[in-house]
Amino acid sequence: MKIPKRLQPLLEDGLIDEIICQLKSGKEAQVYMVRCGEVIRCAKVYKEANKRSFKQAVQYQEGRTARNSRRSRAMQKRTSYGQKESEQAWLSAEVDALYQLAAAGVRVPQPYGFVDGVLLMELISGDDGHAAPRLDDLSFSSELALEYHDRLIREIVRMLCSGLVHGDLSEFNVLVDNSGPVVIDLPQAVNAAGNNSAPMMLERDVNNMRDYFGRYAPELLDTAYGKEIWHHYENGTLIPDIQLTGQFEESADAADVDELMEVINDAREEEMERRRRLQEDDED
Numbered sequence: 001m002k003i004p005k006r007l008q009p010l011l012e013d014g015l016i017d018e019i020i021c022q023l024k025s026g027k028e029a030q031v032y033m034v035r036c037g038e039v040i041r042c043a044k045v046y047k048e049a050n051k052r053s054f055k056q057a058v059q060y061q062e063g064r065t066a067r068n069s070r071r072s073r074a075m076q077k078r079t080s081y082g083q084k085e086s087e088q089a090w091l092s093a094e095v096d097a098l099y100q101l102a103a104a105g106v107r108v109p110q111p112y113g114f115v116d117g118v119l120l121m122e123l124i125s126g127d128d129g130h131a132a133p134r135l136d137d138l139s140f141s142s143e144l145a146l147e148y149h150d151r152l153i154r155e156i157v158r159m160l161c162s163g164l165v166h167g168d169l170s171e172f173n174v175l176v177d178n179s180g181p182v183v184i185d186l187p188q189a190v191n192a193a194g195n196n197s198a199p200m201m202l203e204r205d206v207n208n209m210r211d212y213f214g215r216y217a218p219e220l221l222d223t224a225y226g227k228e229i230w231h232h233y234e235n236g237t238l239i240p241d242i243q244l245t246g247q248f249e250e251s252a253d254a255a256d257v258d259e260l261m262e263v264i265n266d267a268r269e270e271e272m273e274r275r276r277r278l279q280e281d282d283e284d
């Protein structure tokens, strides 16, 4: 096939030996199947900043830290140097997330570096060597839907334990190979502790999985894993093999507030009573 311009430098440097085919042109990137020596890998070429869409929205950027302060000051000032640094930080976010999550035991494609705006990674494939299908391409028995839902909830927990929320998890960003689901597409991953939108994004990711698998196993539709997971995260009780129930009583928090209000009211009454008595003593 015709060699895409952006892959030319990698061919010249010998990082890639052959471009086999294009897998898909997504909204944010083009993905190619490439040969590196004896192995077949995947090369993800990000589109130019002005051709990308939502994932670079401000909401996703909050809490991302530049590795040095000169850079982060420049990024805030939006000078052209700053813009270049922002772009670089944006582009390397996916490879950084992949290394971090692979190390945390999450099933993601193994990354093999990031060169000239191109991410090289493991090709997730089936027995036939073709790229693996996405969840959306498949259909499930209710047993398998429950099993995969459970596995993906565990992956989400593992990601959060390592400090990240995917932020765009859906049936389009999970591939399925012989060993089960693999999470992909992470340039927008958000820092759980430093981003105010993180709880909303976590819940949205979880609910996307619930709604997708709920088509095959409707009992999932009543679950509230997102709120339960975030509650544990906030309380510092989230661990990778946590036993979750899928139930979350929002009233549990409301009850705490009621109890607190009662204590405050009691204290206020006591104080009023004390003042009344002091006043009576003065009057005597």
Ligand SMILES: Nc1ncnc2c1ncn2[C@@H]1O[C@H](COP(=O)(O)OP(=O)(O)OP(=O)(O)O)[C@@H](O)[C@H]1O
Pocket: 023, 024, 025, 026, 027, 028, 029, 030, 031, 042, 044, 109, 121, 122, 123, 124, 125, 131, 132, 134, 172, 173, 175, 184, 185, 186
């Ligand atoms: N490691 C991989 N192994 C096999 N196929 C992959 C891999 N990474 C990506 N793909 C294929 O390429 C498609 C696009 O990849 P990805 O979702 O990362 O890019 P994108 O442009 O951000 O997509 P989107 O359209 O969701 O914005 C995926 O849906 C999948 O079919």
Ligand SMILES: [Mg+2]
Pocket: 026, 172, 173, 185
């Ligand atoms: Mg995608």
